[in-house]
Amino acid sequence: MKLFLFSIILSVLSFPLQAQDLIHISLAKAKFGQVKAENIFEEIEIIPLETHKDALLNTQKTAYYVTDKYIIATAFLQKTYLFDRKTGAFIREVSGLGQGPDEYAGWIYHSYGLDEEHNILFATDSPQAEVWKCIDIETNKVASTIRRPLPGNNEESFVAYAPWLLQEGMYMSYCNNRSGKDKTRLVLYDKEGNVLKKYPNYMEYKREGSTSYPYNNGLFYSFNGQNFFKEYNYNDTVFCVTEENMSPHIVFDLGNKQPSYYHQNDADYNKEKYLINFVNESDSFVFFCFSYFTETTGLSGFVTGKNVSVHTGYYDKKSKQAYISSTSDFKKPRYLIDGIPVGFYPKYINKNKEVIAQIDPEELVEYRDKIAPKYKGRLQDIQEDDNPIIIIAQIK
Numbered sequence: 001m002k003l004f005l006f007s008i009i010l011s012v013l014s015f016p017l018q019a020q021d022l023i024h025i026s027l028a029k030a031k032f033g034q035v036k037a038e039n040i041f042e043e044i045e046i047i048p049l050e051t052h053k054d055a056l057l058n059t060q061k062t063a064y065y066v067t068d069k070y071i072i073a074t075a076f077l078q079k080t081y082l083f084d085r086k087t088g089a090f091i092r093e094v095s096g097l098g099q100g101p102d103e104y105a106g107w108i109y110h111s112y113g114l115d116e117e118h119n120i121l122f123a124t125d126s127p128q129a130e131v132w133k134c135i136d137i138e139t140n141k142v143a144s145t146i147r148r149p150l151p152g153n154n155e156e157s158f159v160a161y162a163p164w165l166l167q168e169g170m171y172m173s174y175c176n177n178r179s180g181k182d183k184t185r186l187v188l189y190d191k192e193g194n195v196l197k198k199y200p201n202y203m204e205y206k207r208e209g210s211t212s213y214p215y216n217n218g219l220f221y222s223f224n225g226q227n228f229f230k231e232y233n234y235n236d237t238v239f240c241v242t243e244e245n246m247s248p249h250i251v252f253d254l255g256n257k258q259p260s261y262y263h264q265n266d267a268d269y270n271k272e273k274y275l276i277n278f279v280n281e282s283d284s285f286v287f288f289c290f291s292y293f294t295e296t297t298g299l300s301g302f303v304t305g306k307n308v309s310v311h312t313g314y315y316d317k318k319s320k321q322a323y324i325s326s327t328s329d330f331k332k333p334r335y336l337i338d339g340i341p342v343g344f345y346p347k348y349i350n351k352n353k354e355v356i357a358q359i360d361p362e363e364l365v366e367y368r369d370k371i372a373p374k375y376k377g378r379l380q381d382i383q384e385d386d387n388p389i390i391i392i393a394q395i396k
Contacts, residue, residue: 022248025286025315027274028255030322037335037344040285040314041355041393044337046378047071049387052090055081057387059360064347064390065114066356071390072114072121072137077106080121082137088390094121095140102141104133108162112220115165116351118143122163132163146171147193158184158198162217166227170196170243174218174229180207186218186229188243199246203235205264214264221280221349233275234261250286252276257292267296267305278312280349282395286315287355289345310334312345337391339372340364340379344391353395358388 037044049057049071057073065072066085072094074080082091096103104123107113113122115134120143123133131145146163160173169191175184185201219230228249230238236258238250259273260266271293278289289312293305312334313324325334325343334343335357342364344357362384364371371379382389 023250023286023315023317024253025250025288025322026253026255027257027290027313027322027324028253030313030324032324032326035313035323035325035335037337037393040335040396042396043394045390045392046337046340046375047086047088047390047392048378048382049073049083049088049390050090051383051386054093055079055083055090055387057081059358059362059388062358062388063113064356064358065116066348066350066354066392067114067116067119070137071356074107074113074121076108080107083390094137095123095135099125102135104135108132108217112164112217113162117165122146144191146191149173149187149189149193149195152195156184157182158187160187160189161215164220164227164229166241166243172220172227172229172241174216174220174231175201176214176216177201177203177205178214180205185231186241186246197243199241203261205234205262207265219277219279222351223281224283228279228281230276230279233277234259234264234270236276238279250279250281252288267293271296271305278346280346282353284317284396286317287346287349288313288315310345339375341367341370349395355391355393355395357391357393359391360388361386364389 058075061075062073063075069085071083071085072080073083079097080094082094083089084091105125108122108124119137120134121137123135131147133142134144134146136143149160151158157179158175159178160175163171163173166172172186172188175182175187181204183201184198186199187195188197189195216232218232221228227241228238229241236252236254237248239246240249254274257274259270259275263269274290274292276288276290280287289310291308291310293308295307297304297306311324313322315322334345336343342359344359346355346357348356361382364382365384
């Protein structure tokens, strides 16, 4: 905790605040209960995706994006498909899985793999590939490439896994702290991979007993023309990032549920701690998800968490109150639509401030008798092995 506070102090002293006033969200004082989707969304669309033999989706691995025309379903090292935005009808595969000039070996699997301004999906041929391919979803062609930024000498170390479009021609990537003592947190670069700026990392963690490296892309989102970033899981601060600096924007107060960044490789140490793995916001709300585990499994050096619980919630900017989903009626606490017995948690929020989520058909079938009459016409024929039901919810 002291190390985290030291990092925040350094950030505040080093850079002027670029975001709006610092937002403090206390999960220690949050209200737990059933979170009704109708309280935070003004329009909710329910769209079952067509179960087509050429586009069968895995509910555990698929990420989604929504444009004005399409629902895009993608997964790492898997094919990517387009479905109709209104009806859910299958349209076609995007480009092709392979080694050809306009093909790909895998998509960048995270919540910001789509450049919404240009309808470009970022793809890669391998985690170590020198370039990322920018595939136009309309033409199925590689429109351009982005060269991966590399360290300038042998004394520094950073690995950029995925590009975030900060502004036209300028990209940012989170650099996983692979050694536990890496000095670069974010790197800013152009399309040719030329490093324009490195943002310092002051956080360290203990690597003894671990043979694995952290591998994630961080959390990025845009709001009111600004860009925001949060490290995955073990950091509780959202930063406003610009081409010049980064500054704290949101701080989550987790109380005694604060995880230890230094002990992130020690699952037993972080048992029952809140790991924040999704953040986004609108004018009225901050949306977030967190998980925690109550048990661990494995041998020394390979201990991981199990019996994981996922919660979703939101913070009301006007009342300054946080609300967290909790219910005894269903297995998984999430946002609940009145009349649908299975909840959802956000997977992505697009530029139109629409939340995109999915409902697992297998889970819905289990509670079929609790579906309200107004939804039965659309959902009563759902089968366990059907493609997911997509939720598109317009934020109030």
